Amino acid sequence: MRGWARYLLCAVAGIAAGSGAAVWTVKAGGFGSQARIGPWRTGTDFGSKAAGAYTRAVVARNGLLALPAREARYYTAASDDEGRPLDGRCRYRISGGEAGGAWWSLTLYGADNFLVPNEANIWSVGSAAMAPAERKAWTILAAPDRQTGHWLPTGGVENFDLTLRVYLPEGGGGSNLPLERLPRIQRLGCA
Amino acid sequence: MIRRWIPPAALGIVLAILSGLFVLHATPHFLMGVALGRLDKAGVNRFFHGPLATDRSRAIVRPSPDLAYSSCPFDLSKGPVLIDVAPTPAPYWSLSVFDRRTDVAFVRNNRDTGGASIRIALALRGQEVPVGLETLWLDDERGIALVRILVESRDEFEAIDRARRASVCQPL
Numbered sequence: 001m002r003g004w005a006r007y008l009l010c011a012v013a014g015i016a017a018g019s020g021a022a023v024w025t026v027k028a029g030g031f032g033s034q035a036r037i038g039p040w041r042t043g044t045d046f047g048s049k050a051a052g053a054y055t056r057a058v059v060a061r062n063g064l065l066a067l068p069a070r071e072a073r074y075y076t077a078a079s080d081d082e083g084r085p086l087d088g089r090c091r092y093r094i095s096g097g098e099a100g101g102a103w104w105s106l107t108l109y110g111a112d113n114f115l116v117p118n119e120a121n122i123w124s125v126g127s128a129a130m131a132p133a134e135r136k137a138w139t140i141l142a143a144p145d146r147q148t149g150h151w152l153p154t155g156g157v158e159n160f161d162l163t164l165r166v167y168l169p170e171g172g173g174g175s176n177l178p179l180e181r182l183p184r185i186q187r188l189g190c191a
Numbered sequence: 192m193i194r195r196w197i198p199p200a201a202l203g204i205v206l207a208i209l210s211g212l213f214v215l216h217a218t219p220h221f222l223m224g225v226a227l228g229r230l231d232k233a234g235v236n237r238f239f240h241g242p243l244a245t246d247r248s249r250a251i252v253r254p255s256p257d258l259a260y261s262s263c264p265f266d267l268s269k270g271p272v273l274i275d276v277a278p279t280p281a282p283y284w285s286l287s288v289f290d291r292r293t294d295v296a297f298v299r300n301n302r303d304t305g306g307a308s309i310r311i312a313l314a315l316r317g318q319e320v321p322v323g324l325e326t327l328w329l330d331d332e333r334g335i336a337l338v339r340i341l342v343e344s345r346d347e348f349e350a351i352d353r354a355r356r357a358s359v360c361q362p363l
Contacts, residue, residue, distance in 0.1 A: 009199070014203030023214060057215045057219055059219075065226070109253055123256040126343075163253065
């Protein structure tokens with residue numbers, strides 16, 4: 001092989017590999033991938049000038065126009081407490097208490113980062129739907145079929161994730177909630 | 192034989208690193224451009240008061256179904272833009288301004304203002320704005336001003352929707 005052909009081949013391969021690796025890492029990066037707390041991932045510098053190139057790219061893809069930490073904290077889980085990917089054909093008990101903010105909501109998203117179609121047109125459950133006493137210890141059931149109590153429909157999709165938004169978080173949102181204050185996600189069974 | 196491949200391979204590695212960094216840095220700019228392209232369809236320098244998000248909402252990824260969004264894709268190329276956010280009957284509402292790089296250039300909520308409206312001009316450095324008007328100086332002419340309003344119950348949306356339509360995004 002001629003010398004110039006070797007350079008051309010390596011240059012093309014390098015550009016393809018570098019670009020491909022960057023696209024793959026951005027696609028693989030979850031929303032809030034700076035810190036892992038059990039099944040939850042979170043970060044504090046969304047929308048911040050301090051965010052690095054990787055965080056900025058991941059947030060742009062998975063949560064464009066996210067609020068900064070002092071307004072809202074985002075915690076996202078794509079697996080249950082035992083590390084199994086969340087499956088829309090299964091039932092889950094999600095339980096928790098006060099989330100350390102003015103209010104919170106838990107939203108279910110499909111793998112495409114959009115809300116999941118379901119007959120009930122329910123996409124989230126939040127503290128606003130609960131009496132003050134219940135907010136201290138609550139349970140939400142995520143399942144494809146209707147459940148009694150707070151139900152978060154999964155739409156039967158193959159994979160989904162959950163985002164807990166905590167608005168006006170304590171302490172200006174500068175620190176992460178510890179695992180014991182984040183919701184537990186227990187798989188109850190699968191169809 | 193192998194020695195002849197070392198310089199081309201080194202070039203490939205350098206280009207791999209540079210192209211990876213380029214993709215990472217270009218992604219927010221590119222995706223913000225896509226979002227602006229979608230929002231521009233409803234008009235530039237004016238608020239679009241969107242319905243509550245559903246599974247059919249596709250303008251922005253991971254929308255919150257608990258929030259009413261009013262978005263104003265702004266363009267400062269012809270002059271400053273005035274944003275005036277009217278109070279709404281909700282426990283939380285806020286204005287955030289995102290620049291072309293997706294950074295939050297400004298955020299203020301109803302608790303910060305004691306429930307009063309938020310009135311601010313968006314301008315490029317060097318543009319003239321009325322004296323005394325709070326101004327957010329930006330480096331890039333494009334961006335998005337976004338109002339979020341908490342809707343605790345979908346039954347409350349009608350009243351909130353009426354109130355938010357008093358908000359203004361317009362050339363100054």
